[in-house]
Amino acid sequence: MDLENRKFNMSPIKTEDKVLFFGTAALSMTMIGYSLSKGTGAMMRFINKWEIPSVIRETSVTSVYDYLKNPVIAIRKIGERRALKESLNKLVFTEQINNKYQELVGTTTYAATQKLRTNRRNVMVYGPPGNGKSSFVRKIAINSGVHYAVINGIDLMSRNQKLVPEIQKLFDWIYKRRSNPFVLLVLKADEFFNNRTNEHIREATCIFSEKLKNNNFNSLMVLMTADNQIYNIKINDYINDFVFILTPEKEQKLKLIRLYAEKYILSVEDKYRKELESIYDEIASATKNMSCQDIEMLVKLWKILLYESKSDKNPKQIILECCYRTIQDNKKKVKKCII
Structure with missing residues:
Protein backbone atom coordinates (compact mmCIF):
# COMPACT_ATOMS: atom_id res chain seq x y z
CA MET A 1 0.00 0.00 0.00
CA ASP A 2 1.30 3.45 -0.89
CA LEU A 3 1.01 5.36 2.39
CA GLU A 4 2.61 8.46 0.99
CA ASN A 5 -0.11 8.92 -1.60
CA ARG A 6 -2.95 8.14 0.83
CA LYS A 7 -5.30 11.07 1.51
CA PHE A 8 -7.25 11.51 4.73
CA ASN A 9 -10.52 13.42 5.08
CA MET A 10 -9.98 15.83 8.04
CA SER A 11 -13.31 17.68 7.86
CA PRO A 12 -15.21 15.36 10.31
CA ILE A 13 -12.47 15.77 12.90
CA LYS A 14 -12.61 19.58 12.60
CA THR A 15 -16.39 19.51 13.01
CA GLU A 16 -16.10 17.39 16.18
CA ASP A 17 -13.55 19.83 17.63
CA LYS A 18 -15.93 22.74 17.10
CA VAL A 19 -18.80 20.84 18.74
CA LEU A 20 -16.58 19.95 21.71
CA PHE A 21 -15.38 23.57 22.06
CA PHE A 22 -18.84 25.15 21.97
CA GLY A 23 -20.27 22.43 24.20
CA THR A 24 -17.57 23.04 26.81
CA ALA A 25 -18.14 26.82 26.58
CA ALA A 26 -21.89 26.40 27.02
CA LEU A 27 -21.39 24.11 30.01
CA SER A 28 -18.96 26.60 31.59
CA MET A 29 -21.42 29.49 31.10
CA THR A 30 -24.19 27.39 32.59
CA MET A 31 -22.07 26.62 35.64
CA ILE A 32 -21.12 30.30 36.03
CA GLY A 33 -24.77 31.38 35.75
CA TYR A 34 -25.83 28.75 38.28
CA SER A 35 -23.12 29.88 40.70
CA LEU A 36 -24.10 33.53 40.29
CA SER A 37 -27.78 32.75 40.85
CA LYS A 38 -26.95 30.76 43.98
CA GLY A 39 -24.63 33.50 45.21
CA THR A 40 -27.24 36.21 44.55
CA GLY A 41 -29.90 34.12 46.27
CA ALA A 42 -27.67 33.60 49.29
CA MET A 43 -26.90 37.33 49.37
CA MET A 44 -30.60 38.24 49.24
CA ARG A 45 -31.42 35.73 51.99
CA PHE A 46 -28.67 37.24 54.13
CA ILE A 47 -29.96 40.78 53.52
CA ASN A 48 -33.58 39.76 54.20
CA LYS A 49 -32.48 38.01 57.39
CA TRP A 50 -31.14 41.26 58.84
CA GLU A 51 -33.53 43.69 57.12
CA ILE A 52 -35.24 46.01 59.61
CA PRO A 53 -38.96 45.07 59.96
CA SER A 54 -41.44 47.60 58.60
CA VAL A 55 -43.27 47.98 61.96
CA ILE A 56 -40.21 49.67 63.47
CA ARG A 57 -40.61 53.45 63.42
CA ILE A 245 -42.64 60.35 84.96
CA LEU A 246 -44.65 63.33 86.14
CA THR A 247 -44.60 66.98 85.07
CA PRO A 248 -41.33 68.43 86.41
CA GLU A 249 -41.32 70.42 89.62
CA LYS A 250 -40.04 73.99 89.88
CA GLU A 251 -36.42 73.01 90.46
CA GLN A 252 -36.31 70.76 87.38
CA LYS A 253 -38.30 73.29 85.38
CA LEU A 254 -35.76 76.02 86.18
CA LYS A 255 -32.97 73.77 84.88
CA LEU A 256 -34.98 73.05 81.73
CA ILE A 257 -35.62 76.73 81.00
CA ARG A 258 -31.90 77.50 81.40
CA LEU A 259 -30.98 74.55 79.19
CA TYR A 260 -33.34 75.49 76.35
CA ALA A 261 -32.52 79.20 76.60
CA GLU A 262 -28.82 78.38 76.25
CA LYS A 263 -29.50 76.04 73.35
CA TYR A 264 -31.86 78.19 71.26
CA ILE A 265 -31.11 81.80 72.21
CA LEU A 266 -27.91 82.46 74.15
CA SER A 267 -25.72 80.24 71.96
CA VAL A 268 -26.52 82.64 69.10
CA GLU A 269 -27.13 85.96 70.87
CA ASP A 270 -25.45 86.32 74.26
CA LYS A 271 -26.72 89.88 74.72
CA TYR A 272 -30.04 88.62 76.17
CA ARG A 273 -28.37 86.73 79.01
CA LYS A 274 -28.86 89.43 81.66
CA GLU A 275 -32.58 89.88 80.94
CA LEU A 276 -33.20 86.13 80.93
CA GLU A 277 -31.31 85.53 84.16
CA SER A 278 -33.53 88.04 85.94
CA ILE A 279 -36.82 86.29 85.01
CA TYR A 280 -35.96 82.57 85.07
CA ASP A 281 -37.41 82.07 88.54
CA GLU A 282 -40.64 83.91 87.73
CA ILE A 283 -41.16 81.87 84.55
CA ALA A 284 -40.47 78.58 86.36
CA SER A 285 -43.18 79.43 88.90
CA ALA A 286 -45.68 80.58 86.26
CA THR A 287 -45.28 77.46 84.09
CA LYS A 288 -45.91 74.93 86.86
CA ASN A 289 -48.56 73.03 84.85
CA MET A 290 -46.64 72.96 81.57
CA SER A 291 -44.84 69.87 80.30
CA CYS A 292 -41.20 69.70 79.23
CA GLN A 293 -42.27 69.77 75.60
CA ASP A 294 -44.43 72.87 76.19
CA ILE A 295 -41.47 74.67 77.80
CA GLU A 296 -39.21 73.85 74.86
CA MET A 297 -41.81 75.20 72.42
CA LEU A 298 -42.17 78.31 74.60
CA VAL A 299 -38.43 79.06 74.47
CA LYS A 300 -38.42 78.54 70.69
CA LEU A 301 -41.21 81.12 70.49
CA TRP A 302 -39.10 83.57 72.51
CA LYS A 303 -36.33 83.17 69.98
CA ILE A 304 -38.65 84.05 67.08
CA LEU A 305 -40.15 87.07 68.86
CA LEU A 306 -36.77 88.44 69.95
CA TYR A 307 -35.26 88.20 66.50
CA GLU A 308 -38.31 89.63 64.73
CA SER A 309 -39.03 92.41 67.21
CA LYS A 310 -38.52 95.92 65.79
CA SER A 311 -40.25 97.79 68.57
CA ASP A 312 -38.74 99.63 71.51
CA LYS A 313 -39.95 96.96 73.94
CA ASN A 314 -37.52 95.59 76.45
CA PRO A 315 -36.57 91.92 75.67
CA LYS A 316 -37.62 91.06 79.22
CA GLN A 317 -41.10 92.47 78.56
CA ILE A 318 -41.41 90.59 75.25
CA ILE A 319 -40.54 87.28 76.92
CA LEU A 320 -42.90 87.75 79.88
CA GLU A 321 -45.84 88.77 77.66
CA CYS A 322 -45.22 85.73 75.47
CA CYS A 323 -45.00 83.49 78.52
CA TYR A 324 -48.29 84.58 80.12
CA ARG A 325 -50.12 84.57 76.79
CA THR A 326 -48.98 80.97 76.16
CA ILE A 327 -50.12 79.95 79.67
CA GLN A 328 -53.60 81.37 78.99
CA ASP A 329 -53.75 79.57 75.63
CA ASN A 330 -52.85 76.27 77.34
CA LYS A 331 -55.64 76.77 79.89
CA LYS A 332 -58.14 77.26 77.06
CA LYS A 333 -56.94 74.03 75.40
CA VAL A 334 -57.40 72.13 78.66
CA LYS A 335 -60.94 73.50 79.10
CA LYS A 336 -61.86 72.43 75.54
CA CYS A 337 -60.51 68.93 76.20
CA ILE A 338 -62.54 68.67 79.42
CA ILE A 339 -65.72 69.83 77.67
Whole structure:
Protein backbone atom coordinates (compact mmCIF):
# COMPACT_ATOMS: atom_id res chain seq x y z
CA MET A 1 0.00 0.00 0.00
CA ASP A 2 1.30 3.45 -0.89
CA LEU A 3 1.01 5.36 2.39
CA GLU A 4 2.61 8.46 0.99
CA ASN A 5 -0.11 8.92 -1.60
CA ARG A 6 -2.95 8.14 0.83
CA LYS A 7 -5.30 11.07 1.51
CA PHE A 8 -7.25 11.51 4.73
CA ASN A 9 -10.52 13.42 5.08
CA MET A 10 -9.98 15.83 8.04
CA SER A 11 -13.31 17.68 7.86
CA PRO A 12 -15.21 15.36 10.31
CA ILE A 13 -12.47 15.77 12.90
CA LYS A 14 -12.61 19.58 12.60
CA THR A 15 -16.39 19.51 13.01
CA GLU A 16 -16.10 17.39 16.18
CA ASP A 17 -13.55 19.83 17.63
CA LYS A 18 -15.93 22.74 17.10
CA VAL A 19 -18.80 20.84 18.74
CA LEU A 20 -16.58 19.95 21.71
CA PHE A 21 -15.38 23.57 22.06
CA PHE A 22 -18.84 25.15 21.97
CA GLY A 23 -20.27 22.43 24.20
CA THR A 24 -17.57 23.04 26.81
CA ALA A 25 -18.14 26.82 26.58
CA ALA A 26 -21.89 26.40 27.02
CA LEU A 27 -21.39 24.11 30.01
CA SER A 28 -18.96 26.60 31.59
CA MET A 29 -21.42 29.49 31.10
CA THR A 30 -24.19 27.39 32.59
CA MET A 31 -22.07 26.62 35.64
CA ILE A 32 -21.12 30.30 36.03
CA GLY A 33 -24.77 31.38 35.75
CA TYR A 34 -25.83 28.75 38.28
CA SER A 35 -23.12 29.88 40.70
CA LEU A 36 -24.10 33.53 40.29
CA SER A 37 -27.78 32.75 40.85
CA LYS A 38 -26.95 30.76 43.98
CA GLY A 39 -24.63 33.50 45.21
CA THR A 40 -27.24 36.21 44.55
CA GLY A 41 -29.90 34.12 46.27
CA ALA A 42 -27.67 33.60 49.29
CA MET A 43 -26.90 37.33 49.37
CA MET A 44 -30.60 38.24 49.24
CA ARG A 45 -31.42 35.73 51.99
CA PHE A 46 -28.67 37.24 54.13
CA ILE A 47 -29.96 40.78 53.52
CA ASN A 48 -33.58 39.76 54.20
CA LYS A 49 -32.48 38.01 57.39
CA TRP A 50 -31.14 41.26 58.84
CA GLU A 51 -33.53 43.69 57.12
CA ILE A 52 -35.24 46.01 59.61
CA PRO A 53 -38.96 45.07 59.96
CA SER A 54 -41.44 47.60 58.60
CA VAL A 55 -43.27 47.98 61.96
CA ILE A 56 -40.21 49.67 63.47
CA ARG A 57 -40.61 53.45 63.42
CA GLU A 58 -37.14 54.28 64.75
CA THR A 59 -34.04 52.28 65.59
CA SER A 60 -30.37 52.72 66.36
CA VAL A 61 -29.59 49.64 64.26
CA THR A 62 -28.17 50.07 60.76
CA SER A 63 -28.86 47.01 58.59
CA VAL A 64 -26.65 45.49 55.89
CA TYR A 65 -29.26 46.62 53.35
CA ASP A 66 -28.86 50.23 54.53
CA TYR A 67 -25.08 50.06 54.07
CA LEU A 68 -25.44 48.61 50.57
CA LYS A 69 -28.22 50.96 49.52
CA ASN A 70 -26.72 54.22 50.79
CA PRO A 71 -23.44 53.92 52.70
CA VAL A 72 -23.22 57.70 53.23
CA ILE A 73 -26.52 57.84 55.13
CA ALA A 74 -25.60 54.67 57.05
CA ILE A 75 -22.31 56.18 58.21
CA ARG A 76 -24.07 59.45 59.05
CA LYS A 77 -26.30 57.54 61.49
CA ILE A 78 -23.24 56.83 63.61
CA GLY A 79 -22.63 60.56 64.05
CA GLU A 80 -26.31 61.15 64.77
CA ARG A 81 -26.17 58.51 67.51
CA ARG A 82 -23.30 60.40 69.20
CA ALA A 83 -25.23 63.70 68.95
CA LEU A 84 -28.36 62.03 70.36
CA LYS A 85 -26.36 60.70 73.30
CA GLU A 86 -25.09 64.19 74.12
CA SER A 87 -28.59 65.72 74.00
CA LEU A 88 -30.16 62.90 76.03
CA ASN A 89 -27.54 63.22 78.76
CA LYS A 90 -28.66 66.84 79.25
CA LEU A 91 -32.23 65.80 80.10
CA VAL A 92 -33.52 66.88 83.49
CA PHE A 93 -35.45 64.43 85.71
CA THR A 94 -36.27 64.23 89.40
CA GLU A 95 -33.88 62.49 91.77
CA GLN A 96 -36.22 59.50 92.04
CA ILE A 97 -36.33 59.06 88.26
CA ASN A 98 -32.54 59.44 88.03
CA ASN A 99 -32.12 56.66 90.61
CA LYS A 100 -34.43 54.40 88.61
CA TYR A 101 -32.49 55.28 85.46
CA GLN A 102 -29.19 54.26 87.09
CA GLU A 103 -30.75 50.97 88.21
CA LEU A 104 -32.07 50.11 84.74
CA VAL A 105 -28.81 51.08 83.02
CA GLY A 106 -26.88 48.90 85.45
CA THR A 107 -28.94 45.81 84.55
CA THR A 108 -29.15 46.44 80.79
CA THR A 109 -25.46 46.59 79.83
CA TYR A 110 -23.84 43.66 78.05
CA ALA A 111 -21.57 42.91 81.03
CA ALA A 112 -24.53 42.82 83.44
CA THR A 113 -26.49 40.57 81.09
CA GLN A 114 -23.63 38.09 80.84
CA LYS A 115 -23.15 38.12 84.61
CA LEU A 116 -26.80 37.78 85.65
CA ARG A 117 -27.79 35.19 83.03
CA THR A 118 -31.46 35.94 83.70
CA ASN A 119 -34.39 37.09 81.59
CA ARG A 120 -34.74 40.82 81.05
CA ARG A 121 -37.32 42.80 82.99
CA ASN A 122 -40.47 44.19 81.41
CA VAL A 123 -41.00 47.83 82.32
CA MET A 124 -43.97 50.16 82.03
CA VAL A 125 -43.16 53.88 81.75
CA TYR A 126 -46.23 56.07 82.19
CA GLY A 127 -47.20 59.68 82.82
CA PRO A 128 -48.66 62.74 81.08
CA PRO A 129 -47.47 63.39 77.50
CA GLY A 130 -44.52 65.62 76.68
CA ASN A 131 -42.40 64.94 79.77
CA GLY A 132 -39.66 62.78 78.26
CA LYS A 133 -40.90 59.18 78.66
CA SER A 134 -39.51 57.99 75.33
CA SER A 135 -36.33 60.04 75.78
CA PHE A 136 -35.88 58.38 79.18
CA VAL A 137 -35.90 54.93 77.52
CA ARG A 138 -33.60 56.02 74.68
CA LYS A 139 -31.19 57.37 77.29
CA ILE A 140 -31.16 53.97 79.02
CA ALA A 141 -30.41 52.18 75.74
CA ILE A 142 -27.69 54.50 74.51
CA ASN A 143 -25.85 54.78 77.83
CA SER A 144 -26.05 51.01 78.28
CA GLY A 145 -24.28 50.57 74.97
CA VAL A 146 -27.16 48.58 73.45
CA HIS A 147 -29.41 49.09 70.45
CA TYR A 148 -33.08 50.05 70.66
CA ALA A 149 -36.13 49.96 68.40
CA VAL A 150 -39.39 51.92 68.64
CA ILE A 151 -42.81 50.70 67.51
CA ASN A 152 -46.15 52.49 67.83
CA GLY A 153 -49.37 50.86 69.02
CA ILE A 154 -51.59 53.01 66.79
CA ASP A 155 -49.48 52.08 63.75
CA LEU A 156 -49.83 48.39 64.65
CA MET A 157 -53.64 48.64 64.78
CA SER A 158 -53.74 49.92 61.19
CA ARG A 159 -52.00 46.84 59.74
CA ASN A 160 -55.05 44.51 59.87
CA GLN A 161 -54.26 41.07 58.37
CA LYS A 162 -50.55 41.95 57.99
CA LEU A 163 -50.23 42.58 61.72
CA VAL A 164 -49.49 39.06 62.97
CA PRO A 165 -46.81 38.23 60.32
CA GLU A 166 -45.14 41.60 60.98
CA ILE A 167 -45.08 41.01 64.75
CA GLN A 168 -43.60 37.55 64.25
CA LYS A 169 -40.98 39.03 61.90
CA LEU A 170 -40.17 41.68 64.54
CA PHE A 171 -39.49 39.14 67.30
CA ASP A 172 -37.55 36.89 64.92
CA TRP A 173 -35.38 39.88 64.04
CA ILE A 174 -34.78 40.63 67.74
CA TYR A 175 -34.05 36.97 68.49
CA LYS A 176 -31.35 36.92 65.81
CA ARG A 177 -29.62 39.67 67.78
CA ARG A 178 -29.86 37.70 71.03
CA SER A 179 -26.09 37.71 71.57
CA ASN A 180 -26.39 41.38 72.60
CA PRO A 181 -28.96 43.09 74.88
CA PHE A 182 -31.73 44.99 73.12
CA VAL A 183 -34.39 47.52 74.17
CA LEU A 184 -37.83 47.36 72.51
CA LEU A 185 -39.98 50.44 73.14
CA VAL A 186 -43.75 50.20 72.50
CA LEU A 187 -45.38 53.64 72.24
CA LYS A 188 -49.15 53.99 72.87
CA ALA A 189 -49.11 50.49 74.36
CA ASP A 190 -52.35 51.05 76.29
CA GLU A 191 -54.31 51.96 73.15
CA PHE A 192 -53.08 48.81 71.40
CA PHE A 193 -53.40 46.24 74.19
CA ASN A 194 -56.75 47.59 75.42
CA ASN A 195 -58.17 47.25 71.89
CA ARG A 196 -59.94 43.93 71.25
CA THR A 197 -61.89 44.90 68.14
CA ASN A 198 -60.64 42.21 65.72
CA GLU A 199 -58.97 38.83 65.69
CA HIS A 200 -55.67 40.17 64.28
CA ILE A 201 -55.13 42.46 67.27
CA ARG A 202 -56.14 39.70 69.69
CA GLU A 203 -53.70 37.25 68.11
CA ALA A 204 -50.90 39.85 68.10
CA THR A 205 -51.61 40.59 71.79
CA CYS A 206 -51.22 36.88 72.55
CA ILE A 207 -47.80 36.91 70.85
CA PHE A 208 -46.75 39.91 72.96
CA SER A 209 -47.99 38.31 76.18
CA GLU A 210 -46.05 35.13 75.38
CA LYS A 211 -42.87 37.15 74.78
CA LEU A 212 -43.43 39.12 77.98
CA LYS A 213 -43.94 35.90 79.92
CA ASN A 214 -40.89 34.12 78.48
CA ASN A 215 -38.60 37.07 77.94
CA ASN A 216 -35.63 34.90 77.04
CA PHE A 217 -34.50 36.79 73.96
CA ASN A 218 -32.20 39.07 75.93
CA SER A 219 -34.19 42.28 75.52
CA LEU A 220 -35.69 44.90 77.79
CA MET A 221 -39.29 45.45 76.70
CA VAL A 222 -40.70 48.86 77.67
CA LEU A 223 -44.41 49.68 77.34
CA MET A 224 -45.18 53.41 77.09
CA THR A 225 -48.61 54.52 78.34
CA ALA A 226 -50.42 57.68 79.47
CA ASP A 227 -51.40 55.87 82.70
CA ASN A 228 -50.60 52.51 84.24
CA GLN A 229 -53.90 50.91 83.26
CA ILE A 230 -53.61 48.12 80.70
CA TYR A 231 -56.81 46.14 81.10
CA ASN A 232 -55.46 43.04 79.38
CA ILE A 233 -54.55 40.72 82.28
CA LYS A 234 -52.18 38.68 80.10
CA ILE A 235 -50.08 41.79 79.55
CA ASN A 236 -50.40 43.42 82.97
CA ASP A 237 -49.35 40.33 84.91
CA TYR A 238 -45.94 40.20 83.23
CA ILE A 239 -44.87 43.79 83.95
CA ASN A 240 -42.01 43.67 86.46
CA ASP A 241 -41.35 47.36 87.05
CA PHE A 242 -43.19 50.70 86.82
CA VAL A 243 -41.69 54.14 86.22
CA PHE A 244 -43.92 57.20 86.70
CA ILE A 245 -42.64 60.35 84.96
CA LEU A 246 -44.65 63.33 86.14
CA THR A 247 -44.60 66.98 85.07
CA PRO A 248 -41.33 68.43 86.41
CA GLU A 249 -41.32 70.42 89.62
CA LYS A 250 -40.04 73.99 89.88
CA GLU A 251 -36.42 73.01 90.46
CA GLN A 252 -36.31 70.76 87.38
CA LYS A 253 -38.30 73.29 85.38
CA LEU A 254 -35.76 76.02 86.18
CA LYS A 255 -32.97 73.77 84.88
CA LEU A 256 -34.98 73.05 81.73
CA ILE A 257 -35.62 76.73 81.00
CA ARG A 258 -31.90 77.50 81.40
CA LEU A 259 -30.98 74.55 79.19
CA TYR A 260 -33.34 75.49 76.35
CA ALA A 261 -32.52 79.20 76.60
CA GLU A 262 -28.82 78.38 76.25
CA LYS A 263 -29.50 76.04 73.35
CA TYR A 264 -31.86 78.19 71.26
CA ILE A 265 -31.11 81.80 72.21
CA LEU A 266 -27.91 82.46 74.15
CA SER A 267 -25.72 80.24 71.96
CA VAL A 268 -26.52 82.64 69.10
CA GLU A 269 -27.13 85.96 70.87
CA ASP A 270 -25.45 86.32 74.26
CA LYS A 271 -26.72 89.88 74.72
CA TYR A 272 -30.04 88.62 76.17
CA ARG A 273 -28.37 86.73 79.01
CA LYS A 274 -28.86 89.43 81.66
CA GLU A 275 -32.58 89.88 80.94
CA LEU A 276 -33.20 86.13 80.93
CA GLU A 277 -31.31 85.53 84.16
CA SER A 278 -33.53 88.04 85.94
CA ILE A 279 -36.82 86.29 85.01
CA TYR A 280 -35.96 82.57 85.07
CA ASP A 281 -37.41 82.07 88.54
CA GLU A 282 -40.64 83.91 87.73
CA ILE A 283 -41.16 81.87 84.55
CA ALA A 284 -40.47 78.58 86.36
CA SER A 285 -43.18 79.43 88.90
CA ALA A 286 -45.68 80.58 86.26
CA THR A 287 -45.28 77.46 84.09
CA LYS A 288 -45.91 74.93 86.86
CA ASN A 289 -48.56 73.03 84.85
CA MET A 290 -46.64 72.96 81.57
CA SER A 291 -44.84 69.87 80.30
CA CYS A 292 -41.20 69.70 79.23
CA GLN A 293 -42.27 69.77 75.60
CA ASP A 294 -44.43 72.87 76.19
CA ILE A 295 -41.47 74.67 77.80
CA GLU A 296 -39.21 73.85 74.86
CA MET A 297 -41.81 75.20 72.42
CA LEU A 298 -42.17 78.31 74.60
CA VAL A 299 -38.43 79.06 74.47
CA LYS A 300 -38.42 78.54 70.69
CA LEU A 301 -41.21 81.12 70.49
CA TRP A 302 -39.10 83.57 72.51
CA LYS A 303 -36.33 83.17 69.98
CA ILE A 304 -38.65 84.05 67.08
CA LEU A 305 -40.15 87.07 68.86
CA LEU A 306 -36.77 88.44 69.95
CA TYR A 307 -35.26 88.20 66.50
CA GLU A 308 -38.31 89.63 64.73
CA SER A 309 -39.03 92.41 67.21
CA LYS A 310 -38.52 95.92 65.79
CA SER A 311 -40.25 97.79 68.57
CA ASP A 312 -38.74 99.63 71.51
CA LYS A 313 -39.95 96.96 73.94
CA ASN A 314 -37.52 95.59 76.45
CA PRO A 315 -36.57 91.92 75.67
CA LYS A 316 -37.62 91.06 79.22
CA GLN A 317 -41.10 92.47 78.56
CA ILE A 318 -41.41 90.59 75.25
CA ILE A 319 -40.54 87.28 76.92
CA LEU A 320 -42.90 87.75 79.88
CA GLU A 321 -45.84 88.77 77.66
CA CYS A 322 -45.22 85.73 75.47
CA CYS A 323 -45.00 83.49 78.52
CA TYR A 324 -48.29 84.58 80.12
CA ARG A 325 -50.12 84.57 76.79
CA THR A 326 -48.98 80.97 76.16
CA ILE A 327 -50.12 79.95 79.67
CA GLN A 328 -53.60 81.37 78.99
CA ASP A 329 -53.75 79.57 75.63
CA ASN A 330 -52.85 76.27 77.34
CA LYS A 331 -55.64 76.77 79.89
CA LYS A 332 -58.14 77.26 77.06
CA LYS A 333 -56.94 74.03 75.40
CA VAL A 334 -57.40 72.13 78.66
CA LYS A 335 -60.94 73.50 79.10
CA LYS A 336 -61.86 72.43 75.54
CA CYS A 337 -60.51 68.93 76.20
CA ILE A 338 -62.54 68.67 79.42
CA ILE A 339 -65.72 69.83 77.67
